[in-house]
Amino acid sequence: MATDLVDETQGGADDPRTLHQQVLARLRQSILLGRIEPGQALTIRGLAADLGVSAMPVREALRQLVAERALELMDNRRVRIPPMTIERFDDLIAARVVLEAEAAARAMPYVTEGLIARLEAEDAVINEAEAARDYDTWIGANFAFHAMLYGAAGQSAFLPLIESLWLQIGPFLRRAMRTLSGHYTVDRHSEALAALRRRDTMALRIAIEADIRDGIAHIGSTLIRSEALGATGVQGTLRQAQG
Amino acid sequence: MATDLVDETQGGADDPRTLHQQVLARLRQSILLGRIEPGQALTIRGLAADLGVSAMPVREALRQLVAERALELMDNRRVRIPPMTIERFDDLIAARVVLEAEAAARAMPYVTEGLIARLEAEDAVINEAEAARDYDTWIGANFAFHAMLYGAAGQSAFLPLIESLWLQIGPFLRRAMRTLSGHYTVDRHSEALAALRRRDTMALRIAIEADIRDGIAHIGSTLIRSEALGATGVQGTLRQAQG
DNA sequence: CATGCCGCCATGTGATCACATTTTTGCGGG
């Protein structure tokens, strides 16, 4: 009864990372790509069984994801994806806009031709994925595009904060994209790339903000249709697969 | 050989929180108030002995603080306070400015007379602490003032991000304040309170940004004087007190 | 006296176990 909740492919036997780091990476990706349903039961033993590890690495990974606000520790001491509300969603978008616009502007001095070329390559992946309706690739490449830009100056204090925001939005982004397939938008990444080539910081800020806003504006309406997504939902009865 | 690294007073026997939550709270406060020296050895067993708990809660608390970027996991798998560089410090301040200015502006609609009164009370505590050179109280009340404002609308997605930034700055803020005792500054909190009373969002943004910038501007010079604070330093040989 | 090597000790990681609490299930009565 093993679910496809996590990517079983990655993580070889000679992975230099600790087990809890591997578990963390896999769970993080699952959340980011919306593979975990809001409301789904997330138990230590269940995840451990699914991932083929003991409980300890899972415990540590869950704790870390709680700290990043990707998961929420309830009063029952159980962990879940935090339910989304309109207010919280609005907060998350506002935080993304100010943080990512600033991060992009601050990355400008470090933008090289090579970086622009790599961004263009990533943008091509995004466009292909969009045409093919491949949402996993689309979401992943989209984040890679932004992260590549913000990390141009090397490790930045902005990136972890932004990543936390993505993790909080991820589960609902995927759900909204399923309902709203084929939404036509202006290619904001092209605008951003043009701004980068011109070294036009202000235009870059505008492009990034526009990309964030109309990339997810329609989620708001999804939220309105089903108030407090994830607040109710299938509680448990999905992780009984173990002896 | 127990250090005064953590506040031993809090945390009764009938604390409803789990042990790891108590440990987390105490470590977090220690970091925020700069009671942990950058470069100081932070071992699981050592902290557990200091706190009178087993290793398990400490492990989980450390993991959570690593996720919040308050601590850093080195390649040795050992944990430390991340060394500060001028670039990182600059990033942290920039992130604080955009996040806190936005958080303050978004809190404006929820500002009541009662909140303003409570902020004034907190500001009084800050001024007293500054006069008395009581840095612990000063830092704590300062954060309480800001958190109170940003949390006016209830739980905000901004607050955890901002808290992470405070935790990253904390250890060095304290160090810089020790060297720069008695720095005269305009009372930006008064300006912020005045803006709140007038419901002047733009003035509030300006006051918050000014408060952040000149509250810690002098730390930059401290950093320049001792390049890469915490990069070198007393490595370990301080947590041998156990057996 | 300086330097490189070896062994010991401390540490992080992961596994397993016991216990208290919560959740689910099953049964009996209304």
Add this chain to the structure above:
DNA sequence: CCCGCAAAAATGTGATCACATGGCGGCATG
């Protein structure tokens, strides 16, 4: 047929243990 209560299963929390790794000092050697 529905509701409530009790038993049973499941879960989170914390403790302890085994093991591999890394750091440190002592020791022998040049």
